[in-house]
Amino acid sequence: MNSGASIPQHRKLYEILRRHITEGIYAEGDLLPSENELCRLYGMTRPTVRQSLAGLANDGYIRKHQGKGSIVQLPPRDIGILSVSGTTSAVGNRNLKTRIIVKPVLIQWPGEFMFALTELEKESGCIYMERLRLLDAAPIFYDISYLANIGLPRITARKFENKSLFEILREHYKVEIKGGEQRIRAISPSPRIRKFLKLESGQPVLHLERRMVTNIEGLFLYSSIFCNTGKYSVFGRF
Amino acid sequence: MNSGASIPQHRKLYEILRRHITEGIYAEGDLLPSENELCRLYGMTRPTVRQSLAGLANDGYIRKHQGKGSIVQLPPRDIGILSVSGTTSAVGNRNLKTRIIVKPVLIQWPGEFMFALTELEKESGCIYMERLRLLDAAPIFYDISYLANIGLPRITARKFENKSLFEILREHYKVEIKGGEQRIRAISPSPRIRKFLKLESGQPVLHLERRMVTNIEGLFLYSSIFCNTGKYSVFGRF
């Protein structure tokens, strides 16, 4: 007796609460409604509600305390794993804008790719895109993404403006980033990158090459990111 | 009716299976016994068994496939935190040497410290040291470490040559690094750093400011690391 679609109830509640947290309806430190209250509110039983909350806790959106409740926690990894921290204050998602430089296109994988590829990936072809990400109208990231064309129908037709690639993948294809690896170095930017990031000559750039593992077997997400760390620094946990 | 201790059953099964995986009783790619078999084997009901498996899946020890089973996966779990990867091949610990520039001394915490300090830390004073780390005789890292003087007797008298600070803390004080956070940026090095890292003029440097959490309540480890990423890049997992 599913109401509408075949999305599990615990998943629906997870999405609802997650949205409420990220949109600020619950502030950091707030107590979520108790499990029994959520049962009444959304017409589920406690195991189902608990499954939703377990997911939220696992993804760092809440902390559970026995006898007390579920405390809201704002995960710092805003832009999936790669978040920015200003020198003075943290930056919300509001001021972050994305400009597409190269729309998603299906190409052949480049020779000499930065990571080793599986046969399946090579055969499937590569979804390629370039994006410039601005914080308060100042360009911060230049992001080149590579993605194997595995189980992602019509992705090149979607609108990416002001939506993170992660969000698109999560909402429409149920792809979750589980982890990954990265190489980091400080470089002198190429003229092209310097132009996009509006850098003065001699200003160094942070370069990240990352490979992200997803919940989908065989699907990885690669990006080469150039980052102006003049005003902001890249923040990460480990 | 707990048999012995107050450790939950699902936790016990988690530990058992986790040990079996890490000890190689199950190899990578193997199928774990089915949930119903585990129920019979360990005298639990399916929700309990599923809770154990959910934990293992969450921690990357297995992958679950509906209709198929739980497939064993060996997590990469590299706690190296800061490892170096050359452009061609990975580098072992053998060629890594450490030179002490400033021996461990007890000082006052600097004003305007890179991270917020607790009152306990401020009161306890700061153990300070500077080290240069060389890979194949080429200087790669310049590491400035800060450490609150909490439960670390006689640490300033110890020999640090060719031993990582982590090793000293682990062996003599049972301090384990549990995780942490870091800020990363690309900078133009100061003359002092440039001299130590033997950099050519104009060559950028990777700067990491990190705060590490330990198993000791209230004890954190801070470092400011300058890194020559000309030949090697910094490698990390997330």
Add this chain to the structure above:
DNA sequence: AATAATTACTTGTCAATACAAGTTTTTTTG
């Protein structure tokens, strides 16, 4: 013999219930 349909087995979802174990609030007691 190759293909299609069936069956058996797997994990996924969900309900209803019970009690244990922490935390907070209220009430009782001195």
Add this chain to the structure above:
DNA sequence: CAAAAAAACTTGTATTGACAAGTAATTATT
């Protein structure tokens, strides 16, 4: 009034039962 005890919350653990959905092996069919 203050402290202790009780009650009323909270989340944690565990059982039992049922059906859905995906996968693999078996059987029947052509």
